[in-house]
Amino acid sequence: MQDGYYLSAYLHIDPLDYLLETIVRHDQNIALFLKKGSRVRLVRYWEIERWSGEKGHSRSFFSRSQAVSCVNELLAPLSLCIDDMVEIWGTPLLQTADDYHTMDEFPDLSYHSVSHLFSSIMMDTAKFYDEQIIGFAVDGGPDGVVDTAERVGKPYYSGCIVRKGKVTAFPVQSPGLLWGWAMFFFKLREGTLMALASASQSEYYASIDEVPPIYDGSWYFGKENLFEQMYEEINSLEEADAGVRFNGFDPRFTVEENKISMLMKHIQQVSYRIMEQNVEEALRHSGFKPEDTYLSLSGGFTLNCPTNHHLMSKYRFKGFMAPPCVGDSGLSLGMGLYAFHKKMGRERLQFSLEHAYYGGVEDNLDCCLQDAAFAPYILGMEAFDPVRAAGDLASGPIVWFDGASEIGPRALGHRSVLGDPRGTEAKNAINHIKRREWWRPVAPIVLKDHVKDWFVDGYDSPFMLHTFTLKADKAGLVPSVAHLDSTARVQTIARDGGSLSRLIGAFYEKTGVPMICNSSLNDKGEPIINRIVEALHFALTKGIKVAYINGVRVELKGHAGYPADGPYPRPLQLEVTEEERQQAWAGLNPHNVPLQVLQFYRDPITMRFHETYDLTRKEDAERLIKSARSKMRHQSYVMRGSSN
Structure with missing residues (x-):
């Protein structure tokens, strides 16, 4: 296999889907790899939503030329273009090879799902070749673009057993379809539903003892959906039913929120059971002992932090493997790693996803500050001082923009709004800034060497994929990061000498609290901010006084006089002219x-x-x-x- 640059692209190109705004592939993304001998390195990762401004970007590209123009625009800062790629994989009309997919090795399984598997089981090839792994790709369902049979002729979801580099794959069940149904049914995002499930104390006394196997989407439709039936029952509850059919409405929430929470509690419990069944069947067939085995998870359901912690706590696996981009935003990673694994044959591939920070990079702060749009609002600038920054946290939320952006849907400390976890002021302020419900918690970033001191059964969680319970004597000290049930969705960070770990270290020295509040740097309905101008605009429109940008403290002034409002326009524009639309409609x-x-x-x-x-x-x-x-x-x- 030739050395050089390879592009793995999870995009969709189709003029009719563009015009109809059909959702075929959501969270579209591109991965750039560099191969040198047996070593493969992830150079850059682009989530298209960060560039288009469309959260969960699902719009198809109108034409091949439009897609090529987009790719070249993204590659340009690296002094590359699409013609420099040895091969391109994953997107018909853009790909330059057709031997990269899974349909030969795993003909009875979904390419989409197996790609999810490989995004996780191969994120550290030392473990892939030298350890034993059980893996599960659990999401809502496949896209059907490359593997056109995966939506109608195959199970949607895949699991695998890895014995020192040898992969045995098989169908599994996924709770992801339940959460996808709930998202469409209630018109709320899965993260909101997951948080609401544990927030309200209302509980419905009935139960669902058995759910039909969920190997594909066949039972998604119609009245056979048991959860739709249950919600009809829950929706009929009245105050008079308290103590008989349910325990009463939690007065902190609306009646509707309480009813949704009651159903989502049941969906969460069923999710545990489905994943336990997957795990136990894989352990039985493999003969592996959990304490000698890594648990690998991928697919959008892996964002369900309570389930991840439940499985790790119940089975005591040797370790946990999942990339930060576990959902469809990670498919370019998985498609690429599978292609290298397949095409390099028996050669041992060397790859490691060492961190989460492979996204966009910007270092043009001086130019941005001199721009006429921002210059009048700059009060002062100085170099980053962790002690000063720790003091800033105590005064209110700050904007934090540091180096390359993180990949995946969660802010991991490079595009964040940070705050002081003591008291509830930071949580309330951040929820107001981001126009979120009052009960939504913000996540803590915790110094890794203190996680066990503050959380029950805590362990390393670098990509914020686990929920831990705060110890009884600690929960009251950090109310801004505690869910209403005293759990928290935790990101751990090592003392690596980086700006963020130095900030948290200084905050710990000042307060005795080894964590800070962290929320993604974006407004409601907006993707995570990607560029410096977007960060400055956000701070000015939201009344945030201090922004730390690539190691520089920027103090702002005159927020009330800043004329702009709403999200800052993103650079990728995919609109076509009305004439092009009419011509396309006439031909199609x-x-x-x-x-x-x-x-x-x-x-x-x-x-x-x-x-x-x-x-x-x-x-x-x-x-x-x-x-x-x-x-x-x-x-x-x-x-x-x-x-x-």
């Missing part, structure tokens, strides 16, 4: 198939993978209209985003 839909029919036909949940029509042929257009309208009238299905 010459027989005027109604828009509603086209949307139904292209929706991955309804017809997309079941029937194929050539819309340029009148006969096919007429057959599509007849078939789609029949299904729209008679088929029981759940439309994405339907109200409950």
